[in-house]
Amino acid sequence: MQITSSDILLVIDVQNDFCPGGALAVPDGDAVIPVIHRLAPLFDHILLTQDWHSPHHASFAHAHAGKQAFETVAVSYGEQTLWPDHCVQGTRGAEFHPDLSLPQAELVLRKGFRPHIDSYSAFFENDRTTPTGLGGYLRERNISRVFAVGLAFDYCVAYSALDARTLGFEAVVIRDASRAIDLNGSATRMEAELARAGVPVINSTQLLD
Ligand code: VGL
Ligand code: ZN
Numbered sequence: 259m260q261i262t263s264s265d266i267l268l269v270i271d272v273q274n275d276f277c278p279g280g281a282l283a284v285p286d287g288d289a290v291i292p293v294i295h296r297l298a299p300l301f302d303h304i305l306l307t308q309d310w311h312s313p314h315h316a317s318f319a320h321a322h323a324g325k326q327a328f329e330t331v332a333v334s335y336g337e338q339t340l341w342p343d344h345c346v347q348g349t350r351g352a353e354f355h356p357d358l359s360l361p362q363a364e365l366v367l368r369k370g371f372r373p374h375i376d377s378y379s380a381f382f383e384n385d386r387t388t389p390t391g392l393g394g395y396l397r398e399r400n401i402s403r404v405f406a407v408g409l410a411f412d413y414c415v416a417y418s419a420l421d422a423r424t425l426g427f428e429a430v431v432i433r434d435a436s437r438a439i440d441l442n443g444s445a446t447r448m449e450a451e452l453a454r455a456g457v458p459v460i461n462s463t464q465l466l467d
Pocket of ligand 2: 309311317341344345370
């Protein structure tokens with residue numbers, strides 16, 4: 259697989275709260291960082307996303323009386339998983355992991371900042387219809403293929419790759435540059451959805467060798 263100037267590396271949510279010790283720690287989450295650092299020099303374009311929630315965000319369990327984290331609730335746009343408070347705007351947990359060093363990144367896209375709607379994908383909020391603007395940004399800059407890495411494989415990474423396909427971009431997920439939360443089989447389920455959508459899940463060695 260040859261990387262060209264119409265490819266972009268989409269680095270999803272490599273933030274303290276998704277790394278060991280964080281509020282919604284993804285097992286081994288910080289292990290993605292060295293892999294991302296090895297991949298970065300291959301790309302002319304890099305974009306970072308940052309989960310960026312208001313303090314009483316509707317995706318937080320504490321905002322729903324009687325509900326615990328990792329339960330689900332019915333909301334206007336369907337079913338929403340409830341999470342521990344994480345990536346609250348302006349907090350240390352919302353900062354990028356201190357080891358992540360990608361000063362060449364062209365854009366930091368914040369998402370999940372609207373109090374009443376969650377946003378896993380970098381392209382659409384969880385109603386799957388409200389755009390973040392990223393599709394237009396990439397199109398205007400002649401990007402045609404997105405390589406998704408970061409946290410978490412089975413939520414923000416997979417949804418971003420699936421929505422990229424929906425918008426007509428090619429999308430690839432780099433498995434070893436990502437780690438999963440794996441809630442109730444979500445990792446296996448998302449692998450199947452990616453396959454169905456025509457999103458290859460590759461290993462970084464396929465690009466680096
Ligand atoms: C994420 C759950 C809640 C993610 C963000 O980055 O995958 N997952 N917020
Ligand atoms: Zn979140």
